[in-house]
Amino acid sequence: MSRARHGAGGRWVRGVLFALALVLLAFPFYWALVASLTPEATLFRQPSLWPRELILDHYRALFATRNFWLPIRNSLVVAGTTTVFCVAVGALAAYALARLTFRGKTAILSLILAVTMFPQISIVSPLYLVLRALHLIDTYPGLVLPYLTFAMPLTVWLLVGFFRHLPRDLEEAAFVDGASRWETFVRVTLPLAAPGLATTAILTFIYCWNELLFALSFTLGPERQTVPVAIALFRGQYQVPWGEILAASVVATLPVAVMALVFQRRIVQGLTAGAVKG
Amino acid sequence: MKRTAPASLERGEARLGWGLVIPALAVILLIALFPLAWTLWESLHQHDLRMPWLGRPFVGLRNYAAILHDQRFWHALAHTAFFTAASVTLELVLGLFLALALDRTFRGRGVVRAAVLIPWAIPTVVAALLWRFMFDSQAGIANAVLMDAGLLHHPIVWLVRATTAWVPVILADVWKTTPFVALLLLAGLQTIDRSLYEAAATDGAGGWWQLWHITLPLLRPAILVVLIFRTLDAFRVFDLIYVLTSGGPGTSTEPIALYAFNALLQNLEFGYGSALSVVIFLVTFGLALLYIKGLGADVTGSGARR
Numbered sequence: 001m002s003r004a005r006h007g008a009g010g011r012w013v014r015g016v017l018f019a020l021a022l023v024l025l026a027f028p029f030y031w032a033l034v035a036s037l038t039p040e041a042t043l044f045r046q047p048s049l050w051p052r053e054l055i056l057d058h059y060r061a062l063f064a065t066r067n068f069w070l071p072i073r074n075s076l077v078v079a080g081t082t083t084v085f086c087v088a089v090g091a092l093a094a095y096a097l098a099r100l101t102f103r104g105k106t107a108i109l110s111l112i113l114a115v116t117m118f119p120q121i122s123i124v125s126p127l128y129l130v131l132r133a134l135h136l137i138d139t140y141p142g143l144v145l146p147y148l149t150f151a152m153p154l155t156v157w158l159l160v161g162f163f164r165h166l167p168r169d170l171e172e173a174a175f176v177d178g179a180s181r182w183e184t185f186v187r188v189t190l191p192l193a194a195p196g197l198a199t200t201a202i203l204t205f206i207y208c209w210n211e212l213l214f215a216l217s218f219t220l221g222p223e224r225q226t227v228p229v230a231i232a233l234f235r236g237q238y239q240v241p242w243g244e245i246l247a248a249s250v251v252a253t254l255p256v257a258v259m260a261l262v263f264q265r266r267i268v269q270g271l272t273a274g275a276v277k278g
Numbered sequence: 279m280k281r282t283a284p285a286s287l288e289r290g291e292a293r294l295g296w297g298l299v300i301p302a303l304a305v306i307l308l309i310a311l312f313p314l315a316w317t318l319w320e321s322l323h324q325h326d327l328r329m330p331w332l333g334r335p336f337v338g339l340r341n342y343a344a345i346l347h348d349q350r351f352w353h354a355l356a357h358t359a360f361f362t363a364a365s366v367t368l369e370l371v372l373g374l375f376l377a378l379a380l381d382r383t384f385r386g387r388g389v390v391r392a393a394v395l396i397p398w399a400i401p402t403v404v405a406a407l408l409w410r411f412m413f414d415s416q417a418g419i420a421n422a423v424l425m426d427a428g429l430l431h432h433p434i435v436w437l438v439r440a441t442t443a444w445v446p447v448i449l450a451d452v453w454k455t456t457p458f459v460a461l462l463l464l465a466g467l468q469t470i471d472r473s474l475y476e477a478a479a480t481d482g483a484g485g486w487w488q489l490w491h492i493t494l495p496l497l498r499p500a501i502l503v504v505l506i507f508r509t510l511d512a513f514r515v516f517d518l519i520y521v522l523t524s525g526g527p528g529t530s531t532e533p534i535a536l537y538a539f540n541a542l543l544q545n546l547e548f549g550y551g552s553a554l555s556v557v558i559f560l561v562t563f564g565l566a567l568l569y570i571k572g573l574g575a576d577v578t579g580s581g582a583r584r
Binding site: 014017018021022024025026028029031032035043044049089090092093095096097100101102103104105108111112114115117118119120121122123124125126127128129130145146148149152153156181182206209210212213216217227228231232240242245246249252253256257259260261264265267268271272 | 288290291292294295296297298299301302303305306309310311312313314316317320376379382388390391392393394395396397398399400401402403404405407408409411412414416417419453457458461462464465510513514516517520521535538539542543548551552555556558559562566
């Protein structure tokens with residue numbers, strides 16, 4: 001009796017706490033969205049939780065005056081190229097590391113994990129000098145190459161996690177039927193691994209889309225700046241142009257937020273498989 | 279399979295294995311490890327890109343000696359340590375609460391998981407801007423809320439003093455990362471055998487006893503992994519502070535990664551900046567070793583799987 005009452009009470013408390021946590025998590029987004037739709041004058045006079053007047057001026061200015069399409073295009077090109085390259089090359093390595101036995105495998109895995117923990121700043125200076133010598137500063141390859149430093153170990157690490165969880169039976173069956181390792185990989189493993197490959201691609205893309213330090217270090221002006229750099233360097237003529245900054249923030253958030261919502265189950269699986277043994 | 283020459287099969291497998299690994303490995307060696315060695319070499323030189331006529335003389339460990347006497351470095355290190363300790367502690371405690379609550383099945387769990395994932399997925403630059411906006415002295419809602427609640431009489435200009443500037447910085451990091459921490463801990467919780475709780479409950483053990491004697495000890499591996507990833511992440515903090523305070527006022531919230539960045543790309547002191555980068559690398563590496571060797575964290579997960 002008392003147990004049941006306790007249980008019901010606990011559920012209530014938990015429900016309220018959850019609602020509170022959700023509100024706290026969601027509020028900054030709500031507030032940014034509202035503010036991005038509010039006229040600048042109202043914004044500075046008196047912040048109001050409930051918008052009375054919504055306008056699209058900030059978004060219009062963002063694309064018409066500031067040409068925000070340019071950083072979006074740059075980010076798409078750089079993050080897309082990096083992702084495709086890393087998943088393609090990483091899948092081969094991950095398959096070998098997850099499925100084949102050969103000497104040096106553990107050492108390679110440790111090395112890859114160590115590289116994922118590198119502080120990015122520790123390789124900025126040589127990358128800058130190399131890219132400058134090759135005239136690649138402020139170019140797409142000048143961003144994709146540095147991005148491989150964190151994206152490549154990340155994709156391999158995630159994919160090893162996925163490949164390890166694939167059932168072996170089908171592969172072994174194909175193998176026994178006389179298919180070679182390579183055929184088995186292409187015909188059986190890859191199709192089975194498609195969801196894992198997609199998840200890894202999404203995660204890699206998100207990391208590249210969000211990256212700031214390299215993009216800031218290896219670009220010189222708006223021509224090749226990515227979305228995070230463009231937003232971070234937003235300046236107004238007289239005061240901070242909050243309306244446009246927040247509009248840009250909403251635009252920059254949309255693609256990754258949509259991906260996170262659509263693929264939430266997979267993303268959680270990918271993140272936790274790599275980090276927590278289970 | 280075993281009946282057909284195992285030795286040659288093994289050799290074939292090794293050849294295929296290396297063949298598949300080499301492209302990725304080459305990329306990693308060429309663009310991550312080789313530059314790291316170069317940073318080390320560069321740090322032994324005096325190399326000022328603004329004064330190319332001075333060349334690039336070898337100075338041995340002189341840059342490192344200079345770091346030891348560099349007040350700005352020690353302050354930056356202290357800022358980083360403070361930021362790491364404060365944010366990781368808060369994230370671990372709050373994340374544990376969230377994970378424990380999420381562990382019970384209830385309606386709307388999918389919604390919660392989605393809500394939890396979005397702060398993790400958005401660019402750090404955006405998170406920093408959202409919080410800078412909320413703590414803006416004029417348009418910020420933080421001042422409005424605190425004044426309405428009677429906690430403040432005058433609006434605070436948060437970013438002009440170091441003590442108050444840390445508030446939005448740490449809140450932003452906690453807001454962005456706690457959900458992620460909760461997800462990792464949740465995955466750990468779900469590996470715990472439920473029958474342990476049932477057995478404890480039939481023996482009359484209460485909720486607290488179960489938390490202390492079952493949940494936390496069994497969650498230790500997951501907690502360690504979270505600690506490692508979050509500590510190393512917080513220690514190289516750059517984006518968040520670059521956007522929120524630019525290390526200011528002055529350099530009073532400047533973390534070491536930002537100091538190294540400024541030395542390299544603002545002042546173009548490549549020798550000294552590289553030495554700072556090497557120090558950051560060594561500290562990070564030391565922290566990782568400490569966790570792995572000292573606390574026995576199993577980050578590779580190799581113990582669990584074949």
